[in-house]
Amino acid sequence: MFLNDDFVRRMRRNGMAMAGLGIVVVLFCVAIFANQLSPYPPSHIDTTNILAPPTWSHPLGTDVLGRDVLSRMIHGAGVSLSVGFVAVGISTLIGMILGAVSGYYGGLMDRIVMRFVDVMLCFPSFFLILAVIAFVGPSIWNIMIVIGVTSWMGVARLVRAEFLSIRERDFVQAAISQGARDGRIIFLHILPNALAPVLVAATLGIASAVLIESGLSFLGIGVQPPDPSWGNMLTEGKDNIEIAWWLSVYPGMAILTTVMGYNMLGEGIRDSLDPRLRR
């Protein structure tokens, strides 16, 4: 695969990429061990301790219902990550299939798929998502699917471009002359050689999916309270921002760090895969 020695060595030397990787790994651990790490259950209400500022018993303070902010943030990490991964998984799958078909077969097929991509790109995607969610109702699964089916266009174009160039290489011609079928050529010869840029796009895509999920939850059509998510914590925090800054600042920082982590990792992978592309 493309994860050869050279790639690993360049990644190691790339400080930004390693920092990004560190953030992502920490987030993963937090999400997986959420129950062990959080001091309180995320929906544990303590009406005697409302809007308490950060103290030793509540390191990041409590909200209007006296719930522990740190515990809710720890549980929110899982939401962000799962939305990010599932949404990107869906969009990468759609993008790879359409891009592969378009690039490999060309002609009329290519024109139809690429015009469809253009049409999809015409919609301001956030408002498209808003409209669809308003229609199908907000839930974490709907969000994942809707983000996935509205963000595959970049991957499709990328995969198509890779297919167009790899299709003309001699080893593909050799496979054809041996009598290999289309499926074998697409999946065994071309796709493995086209994966590197897809990996970069997917990593960067997770960052934007996390951001969209936070945005939707902030607007109240994402993850529904009482389930915690960084976005809906921000919403609750904005009403009390003058008296309880901790309600907004910590979830905001979590979103910032996560998005930055994935972006740094994605760009690090891109630079390490092909050092010539480096600016």
Next chain:
Amino acid sequence: MSQSSPLLEVKDLKKHFPIQRGVFRKVVGHVKAVDGISFTIEPGETVGLVGESGCGKTTVGRMIMGAYRPTNGEIWFKPEDDVERINLAALTPSEMKPYRRYAQMIFQDPFASLDPRMTVREILAEPLVVNKLAKGAELEGRVRELIEMVGLKIQHLNRYPHAFSGGQRQRISVARAMALFPRLLVADEPTSALDVSVQAQIVNLALEIQQRMGIAYLFISHDLGLVRHFSKKIVLMYVGRVVEYAPAENLFGRPRHPYTEALMSNVPSTKPELMGRKIILKGDPADPINPPPGCPFHPRCLYAQKLCSEDYPPLREIGPQHFVACHFAESLDLRGCDALGCVI
């Protein structure tokens, strides 16, 4: 019956690539990459297809392999001795599939012709797996035979192509092409990306395999000296057309086309006193989009006369099996490699 028809007969083969401009992709002209060429290959013999860069040699090879559909012409191929020959040019890609294994190809660029994500074992096993010819232990045995046949070792099977030199990669390409026991091997400049010392090794390997397996070769090259070495017949192309087509000994003994003479005069010589006779052609090869009227070679020809710029000289037989496209083939006294003392 089987003796009478050749393995491959190419008749009046043409490939014109349309040039499209503008939003509506209007066709504004054609690149006449191959413009009517004919030749035959008998079973087990080697034919050299020679010409300078851009003359259409590779396009001919790719049409025989079915990578391009000919604009015009016929490609008669006889996949097995007791099978009727078929016109590949008339088949759709799916109809062609059962015949593909009988013709295989070696490519010019050894760095592009092997899948970088596959080990040598997977590369050599693929043709056998795809055609369901072997599996399991038998497959492994065949793969080992193939790698040893081309002079590499069994432990090389686990490596990826990037671990090999150009010459070794070309050996792997040869092994892959031989996996299906083809009747015809199209070798598209297999040595031009290699060092001279390695070139000889690859050519010798190919010849050794040819003798053992009785495969016919279409050897595409720009190097007359190299092709002379082992070709029985030579097809010389210039801007999409055949200028001379003859058995090798006749061509090198007495070329009949000025272009052939010019090429031969540039092959290194063992008689330095003759070196002064090197013919340097002026200008560039004709533009295949817009070839000059008459003979396409006339602007560069040392012997050109008025007729040459007016009439296209058709390919005609002037000796046994010797075809030339020149108005003055009989009257010119041209010097071939034998007179010039070419090396090889």
